[in-house]
Amino acid sequence: MPRKALIAANWKMYKTPAEAKAFVDAFLPLVAGHDRDEIALFPSPVLLPTVINAAKGSNVAVGAQNIHFAEEGAYTGETSVGQLLAVGGTHTLIGHSERRQYFAETDEIVNKKLHTALKHQVIPIVCIGEVLAEREAGQTAEVLKTQITGALAGITAEAAAPIVIAYEPVWAIGTGKTATPEMAAEAHSIIRGEVAKLLGADVAAAIRILYGGSVKPDNATALLSKEEIDGALVGGASLKPDSFSAIVKY
């Protein structure tokens, strides 16, 4: 079975509800009938109802940028998986490098969030990736192995089918520096090899691994035509309907 690519927009902390609605209204006609790839938008929590309603009945899924691992409770400022489901969200990012860097998310927290997402049938996109100093010190493979092992702790092969992994080298995020398609493909095959060790060859062959980090319309084709690269997680270039639809239709 070939892996169906997923092209995902991480809007980070951008857009008002009016801007988000205008994006979806302009974007849907640009990707109408496109079913070669899955498409998903990840707006801020306050935008979720607006974006979900605007995208209802379309080929565009909507998810959260983050969830809490607890089902509910006294966690000021957080969003639960039940709240996400109640407004119609189907996916969530987990462990984005900005969450790790600015909000102290560890592999252990990522793992707890992954268990919670899977328990509630929310499709998780688990983000991993090395920082520049780690790449320069030749530690990329080690870092990826540690992150993926930590993220997948206690996950069984039977439960793993919905999991998507995003490889986002931190030095390529928002910097305009993209990993070359060869660098990305090499990292993806390290990750897939590790998934095979942890969850078996079948899960590894089926799991989708997205690339993220300065994906733009002009580099999307080179990246996405690599067999190891099963989609993209796009930041800056996902904020405009034209550039994001160009990436979707690479």
Ligand code: 13P
């Ligand atoms: P940029 O595409 O802006 O580099 O962001 C990548 C990213 O962090 C997506 O999650």
